[in-house]
Amino acid sequence: MIEAELLSKRYGSKTAVDGVTFTVQSGKVTGFLGPNGAGKSTTMRMIVGLDRPTAGRVTVNGRPYVESRAPLREVGVLLDAKAVHTGRSAYNHLLAMGATHGIGAARVREVIELTGLQSVARKRVGGFSLGMGQRLGIAAALLGDPQTLILDEPVNGLDPEGVRWVRTLVRSLAAEGRTVLLSSHLMSEMAQTADHIIVLGRGRIIADAPVGDIVGGASxxxxxxxxxxxxxxxxxxxxxxxxxxxxxxxxxxxxxISAADIGDRAARAGIALHELTPVTRSLEEAYMSLTEDDVEYRTQSMLETQDLPSQGVAR
Incomplete structure (x- = not known):
């Protein structure tokens, strides 16, 4: 379980995270969503001790991450898949990580097989595709067989088979009672993967509820x-x-107006109806509705750019 209490982070005059309080429960996949600049990555970094909170606290299984005696065995983290020595092979990278915790070659081979890296395990990481780099990052997160997983954009660069594999993996891990915190910008995938959603906007929590409630509440x-x-x-x-x-x-x-009321009114007026179907909004539509006032980096439409001065605007 991950628990944050009034967690804040400021960089000078910039407030990246503003007093957030939330709980990531064991046995569920919790989706962590928000526009660019919302504070998701900063929050994840504070959870694992890479950034120190300006105020508040966050614990993993009841204590700060930095107090863990064997971090790899307690928390598996993927924040930046590129943070690897590019001259090492995938096998040697994992073997070096495992050596810090007494994790041997047998477990390294297990996670290589689990993540589908067998064919490239002895190749230098510098030549990996984006998708293979992501698989290596997931392998590193799984190396210590941890109870808690924190994965930032794990499906980035993966093909459809890889995306489905990640979905199946994290759901199976949650089914074992593990804690899974997962961020992604792919709303369609998050809708199929997550049980619970936390949404940040401008450093604050704007939603924290089961997926069904998020969709229904915004609809x-x-x-x-x-x-x-x-x-x-x-x-x-x-x-x-x-x-x-x-x-x-x-x-x-x-x-x-409800479908039943429409049907009753039409029947009394003698108007034939060939279809009467309640429309359910998608998670993406609900998310866009929730965050429409919290987007820090908003793109402009072609019509808007036509009204801008020509200086500095590519034509």
Whole structure:
């Protein structure tokens, strides 16, 4: 279990993390989300003692990480897959890490096989692709068979098979009762992998709940209605709290009213309905809704850039 209490980090006048309190529970995959600059990486670095908090505290299994006598056996960490001596082979890199904790060649071979690195294990890491580098970083995190895993963007650079492998791996580890904290910008993958979500925005927690609650809580009730009498139904539903949007001919999206109420009103008016389906928003849509006011680095649309002065704007 990872517990943060009023955790803060400032760099001069810049507040990267602002008094966050959360718990990452054992037996679940917890997704750690937020826009660029939200404070995710800084928080992960504080968890494992790479950055010292300005205020507050964070513990792993009841004590600060820096007090761990055998860190590799307690916490497996992937923060930067490129932080490897490029002249070493994958095998020698893992063997050197294991030597610091009395972990021998047998375990090194196990994690190499587990992460699919057998064919490149004796090759220099400097020649690895991005995906192979990620697999090596995951192998290093698993080396001590730890109870807690902290993985920052582990699927970055992986092909679809690799992404599915990571999903299966972290869910199986959580099923064994381990603590898994996982960050990613792939919302579709996080929706399939995580049980619980913590969302940061500008250094503060803006959501901390199960995935279903995140999606449901951010969703406005929307019903997809198909009817040959779309104009008549639109007029019938002209209520202050109801919004009707035409998707295509004969197909409407209606929000602010339940499917049952739409059906009852249409039946009383003699309007035939061919479809009446509640629409569930995706995790990505819920995430975008949650973080729309907390994006620090916002891109501009092509229309917006057309209004900028020509100086300094690539054409």
């Amino acid at each position: 406005q009730l929307t019903v997809r209605v198909r009817t040959p009498h779309a104009s008549e139904l639109t007029a019938l539903l002209a209520l202050p709290e109801v919004r009707v949007t035409s998707v295509e001919q004969g197909l409407l999206d209606v929000s602010g």
